[in-house]
Each structure stands twice: as structure tokens, then as C-alpha cells.
Amino acid sequence: MQELLGTTEDPTVTFPEEPEVNGFNNNARSYAATPLLVEQLDLAASKLAASAQARAFSGLVSCEGKSERECASDFIARFLRRAFRRAPSSAELVSFETLYDRVASGSGHAEGLRSIIEAALLSPQFLYRVEAPLVSEPLAESRELPLGPYELASRLSYFLWGSMPDELLLARAEEGALSTPAGIEAEARRLLADPRAKDRASEFHSLWLKTNRLPSLARDGAPAEFGRDLQRSLLAFLDDVLWAGGTIRDLLTTEVVYATPAMGAFYGYATDPSAPFTRVVPPEPRPGLLGQPALLTRLSLANQSSPIQRGVFVRDALLCSPVANPPPSVNNNPPDPQPGLTTRELFRVHTEFAVCAECHRLIDPVGFGFEAYDQLGRYRTEQEGKPIDVNGSLDEVPDPAMAGSYTGLGELSERLTIGNTVLDCVTRKWLEFAIARAVSPADSCEVLASLDGGSSDTPLIEVLVAITKSRPFRMAPHSSETTP
């Protein structure tokens, strides 16, 4: 809205939440309009149009030296180009001019302009991203079609900003600058340098790591409202890694925590009480992402750590190598803590029964390496009077070079930096976020091909640029798709 109408109003805060699929909430297939959403869209369009009118359309319409009718035609052409992220067709111009004439003849110029805004905001061309391909028939031996320049411009801006293209990007699209990889790269780097890209990356991080669950999580022993601090801390860490040119190695092994004052008090770190965060190098082991207090807290139960959730996280979010679901007949309630038993002992049932062990041997031994951290990510060396055992094992992983037993989170994190498996998985997640559909290993492979396959030393920001130049990003499936 800021881009289109120059307002900071955000009428979407009251919209119903969108469904999450595979952790991302922009999957085109799962989206469907509901009565409530349509009602809310109408309310928002009415309000935004009325408030533009109340500001006398300043910054939107300039009628100097023109008749009202000319001025309206002008406005329609410019506004639709922005709202629809492409040049409007002549039929569309006529339709909106007719609307202006119908309203303005009875209620005046301003009401006419307001109606144009309202109708444009309710049009499917504004509400959906229409990805009409450049040509109507697939190229030989391909089920995909190259996207047109406007569609590509929208993909770029929604991927990197979460918003519509700005004037410059639309102009670049118009002059054909997006027809070459170099042209796309130049625009991608320009968009990445804008502050909006930071917010967008945080959105990705939130969805990938499900940090939005943190504020409402209840954990025994947590100070009030602690979840929000943890959430902000984790996002600050990820921000830092990405924008400082960090790599998978940095992500997994940097021993830094961005601690809020409340976190400082809780974990015993010296923090600056007047700063939102203090960059702390903790005295205890905190290897990278997996050692972050926020992530360890999220991957826990209310009253104990969860080796299961932690193991599943590594397999799903970092290795893209998930384990099958438990059969429906299984009682999968986690056992309550019992005096005298460590968490590892509590979950022994998983290895004692063959039917459980079938899958849990791939989960629990990954999660056991995290046992030095409790349900709030506090470091511990013993539990129930027994020393913590942090031996684990990583088995049946995509790259055999990673497999085998390990001791502690530090060694697990190091192990994950071998080869390009984690990079490939993270690329897949970014790509899914970028093109709003499920992606295949072949897709991410194609992205990484332009980075010579990539490794744990490839800067992550280069992955984002490589995505924008890749085939999956520049093509649409044969039957055109719409995305909200």
C-alpha cells in the first residue's frame, strides 16, 4: 500500500491468516477466497480509497493545466500500471474511464477518482499475481513457458521485497532489461540493497524456523513475555549472518548470541540495558544456529527438552530429508519427566520396540546431541544428578560423508557443514518462498549449478541472486498459475 498509495495504513492486519503449507504461507495451491476475506478486502479498499480522497489525492493525481476528464484518464493509466504491475490494456482503460464518467457525472470529480481506486483494489488483477507466460505454447520438449518482463518484475519484487515493483523496476521491465541474466542480476542486487529486503528476509527466516510460534509458547521457568525476546534474538542472529555475507559455515558455527536485556539476566550474559541487543560471545558452547537459545526453546516441550523435535528439525529444515509420519494407531504422547530419569532414558522406549525404532533411530540419535540444553536453551552438564550424555549419531543422510556418530552439538554442527547438503536444502526453502510452489531437488540443483554447485563457504546472499537468474524462477508451469 505504501508503494501504491503512499500511505502507511495497513488494512491487512485484520485479514484472516493464510494457511501454511510446508511451513510457507504463500503456496498458490492452498489459497482460496472465503466470505470473511472478501468482506475484509472490500472494507480495506473502501477505507483506502476514502482516505486517499481525504488527502485530496496528493501525490497521486496532478491536474495542473488539464481538464478534470483528461486528468482522470491520466490517473487511470498511471494507477492501473502500478496496481496491476503492467501496462493496462486498452479495454481496461475504457472500462475504468466509463466508471469515472458514471460516477463523476452525478457526484463529481473526486468521487470518480475514489471509485477508480476502489475498483482497482478489488480487481483480481491487483489481488492475484497473474503469471501469464510470454508465449502461449510451451517450447519444444518443455512443459514450461518463459515469463514475460512484467511477470518477472513482480516475481523479483515479491521475492525480495514482498511488495509490488517500484517505478524503476517496471521501467526496466518495459525496456527489456530483464531479458538477460545480467539484467536480472543487476535489478536483484539493487532490490537487495533496499531496507525492504531486510524485512522480507526476516519473513523468510520466521517461516523457515517457525519463530512466530515463540511468543505464545509456554515453558516452565520462563520469565513473562520471554518468547518475544527470543524471537527477536534469533532473527537478529540470522539477519547478521545473511547480510554480512555469511555462509552455511557461519550460520552453523558462529558462537554468538544477540541477547536482549531480559535474556542477559536469564542466561547470565552481560548486556547493555539501554540497547535492544548486545552481541554476546557466550562462555558456554553455543554453536551457530543450533545453539541459539530461541531455537532450542522452540524445539522443546513445556517441561523438558525434546530430542524428537530437535532431531526432526535437523532432518526437515536443514537436510530436507524428512522421516515418515508415525502410524495413526500409535500413542505418541511424550512421556512426562520422571524423577531419577534423564530425558534420554525417558525416550528409551523408542529403541526398545522395533516398530518405533524403525524411524526413531533416524531421529532420536540426532536430537540427543542437543541434550546439554534444557527446555529454555539453558546449558547444563547434568540432569537428575547424572552427567549429561551428548553422544549421538547421524545416519542415512543425503551425503554419506556426513554420517556417523558424534559427540555434542559442536561436532554435529561441524558435520553438517560437509559438502553442500545443507546449502542445497536452504536453497530449496528459499526457492519455494520465491516462487510460491513446491520445488524439486532438480530445481535447487539448477540454482546451485550457477555457483559451481556451492559449498558451505558460498555466501548465502549469492544464493538469492542465483535464484533470480535460475530457470525455475524465470519460467512458469504450462498451465498459468495465479498467486495471491
Next chain:
Amino acid sequence: MKRALKIPRRALLGAGGAALALPLLRSLEVRAADPAWPLRFVVFNSPNGTVTKNWFPSVVRSEEDFDLGKIHEPLAPYKDRLLLVSGVNCHVGLSSKGNGGPHQRGIGALFTGQTLAKGEFVDGCGSQAGWARGPSLDQVIAEKIGGSSRFRSLELGVRCMDNDVQGRISYSGPEAPLPPTNDPALLYERLFQRTPAEPGSGASRKAAVLDTVFEQFGTLRPKLSTEDRDKLDAHTELVRDLERRLGIGADGEACLAPEQVVGLNPDSEVDMPKISRAHLDLLATAIACDLTRVASVQYSTGFNRIRYPWLDEGGEGHSLSHSGDSDTASWDILTGRARWHMAEIAYFMERLAAIPEGDGTALDHTVILWGTEVSQGNTHSLSSIPYLLIGDAGGVIKTGRYLTFEDASSVDYLATIAAAFDSTLADFGDIEFKEGLLTSLYA
């Protein structure tokens, strides 16, 4: 201070002969079914099961002579309006058909009588499922009794923040969940600040805007794949429906808009009781004004981890509900929470009882159904689902009783309630789990 709404009864958009005839016919139909007042239907859901031993009647001397369990004490003044059941089992969730873990299966089938489609929503323990495969009870009943009210139904949420299978109880059709409104300020806006388009220039301006919008839908349509075209058509239909509804106002003798409650945070555990009351006040008013006749109210989501800081310091609900049977302190806390939910329903009934309708009140013309997705948290059992039915649906249902069934299917139970509103609804739910209506519910 309360203010009366001055809104024209009907402000029809583009009133031609045919457009005028339709609402007249509809109201005649409703009148034929119920000469004086429309029936209403409201479903309630709160999560994580109940405390079975305090839910079912404590002493049972006969079907009509029993003492309410501890949890139902807040509803004691309305005992003759209650119909309690035991032995109504969720055969849908217990079968191998369908997808998901117990909380997912339970809430999916709770008001739909349907299994879950395949999907990617993950429950706490890794099971995956999609949405329920059919419409919910409130929606099929709304089709029959909605009449000319502005909102076919209202879906309300009290801190019901997750958009996944555990965050939805109402479905307009297969895999078509309806999201709830969580903020009472927004609900107020929807009900009372969107006045119908004034006849004259305002209405014709909006009509002109929507004409252009429909043209835009028309130009996009031929460019789309079949799947996307279906989505776009559904969206177009919803805009047409909105256009129709914007022409309908509020009506009713007791139709007084309450003060707008603002500043509550829909995602705050501290605000939950205030949000509940604000929602229920608005819902009672919406019923008084005949703005709607059907609603669902969902308190948080299934398998949630909410606390009830205004009641106790017991910590989060899901773990608590997993307490062992001998952990009496935990079960006392859970009993207190279950009682709170019943007290909210009692409050809502009190509000309805204050709306005069003919010789009685709106409460006499309202049916309420409460249910939770598993019977008790620590067993995740889908047997003997604690449903609570309130109201006689115009004398069709015989209340003031506790009925015990050997092994009834919850689909039959739901269909029996649906058929009390309209006999053609007897086919409600997944046919695979139906054996016949539970006619013992009827008078």
C-alpha cells in the same frame, strides 16, 4: 450508553421486480416453518478434551433424574434445557480411513462428521493431515435457516490464531474451512459500522465500482487454467454475495448496538476472558438484530498450549491435560477451566434470555452445541465425545435428559441435530459412519 440503530429494513440494490420478489418469498418460507421467530444455532468448541469424571452427571437415578457433574454447575439454572449424552463415539476418527493424529482427526470430525483429506499440516507429534472432507453442521443448518439475515453465519475465535486443521471448526464445503474473526473490535465493525449502502448516489456509486470489478474478473477468466478458473469463479460469487448482503440492514425490537470494545489484543492470554465476553455480547446483539442466525465460537485451537492466568497458575493446557490419572491437583485445575467454558455459555444464554421474542425470549429459539476434539487429554480417546446440546429446536428435541448410548456414531448424532432443523439434512456427514438417526433425542 446504548444507541439504537436507525437503518432501513431493506435497501435493495437495483430493485427490479424480480429482485423484490425473492426476499418476499424467502421470508414466507421461514414463516411457514416457524410462524413467529426464526431458529438460531450456535456451536462452541474448546480444546484438549474435558475431565470425564466431572463432566458426566455425578448421580444418575433415571434418564430425567440426575445430578449435574461439577463442570456443569454453572449451567444449573438451565438444567431443563440441557441434553447430555454418553457413548457417542467418533467412529470417523477411530477408523483407518482419513489422515492425521488424534487431535487433528477429532477436531476435523467434531462438527463435520467427516475424515480428513491428505495434507501437510503437522500435529505436535508429526502426524500429517489436511482439511475435513465436508461441510460442518452450522453451515448446512445456516443454508436452511439463514433466511434474509445479512451474515449467513459468523465465525468467532477467542485467541484462535493458527490457520490449520486444528484452528478451524466451520467448513462451507469439502476442504473449505472458514476463518474466525478474533478481534471483537473488528467484529463490531463488520456488524455495525458497515451500514447498508444508502439508497441513491451511494448505492449507485458502489454498483458502478462493482460493475467494473466484475468486468475485470471477466477479462481474466479465459486466461486461466481450469483449477485457477474455479478459484476465480468462487471469488466472483463471493463478491456478488457481498453486494447482495451490503443491501441488508439490521432489524428487531431489541436491536441495540453495544459500545464498541477496542484495544484488546487477540493474541494475549490475559485478554482472553474479555474477548470472550465482548464476542458473546456482540453475537447476542447480532441475533437480536437478525443480522445472523448461525455462529460458531472457537476458544483457541486443538492441541494448544494456552494458559488461563485469570483462573489459575497451572501452566499450559496441553501438557496439563496429559497428567496421569492420579495427579488430582492437575485435574482440579483442568476442571476449573472446563467450568469456566461452561460459565461463558451460561453468560451467553443469559444474554439471549434478555431478548424478548413474542411470549418468550431469543433463548427459546436458539440451539447451542458444545464439543471438544478428544474426550480426555491424557488418553486422546475419541470414544464418548463430550457433546452438550442446549435447546429444543422448536419442540423437536426433548431436553432435560441424560441419554446413554451403547456405541452411537457421532455422525448420527450430528445428523439427528441437523434433521431437527430440516428433515432433508438427515443425510449429513460421511455415509460410511451412519447407521440411522438417534431418534431418542427427539420429543
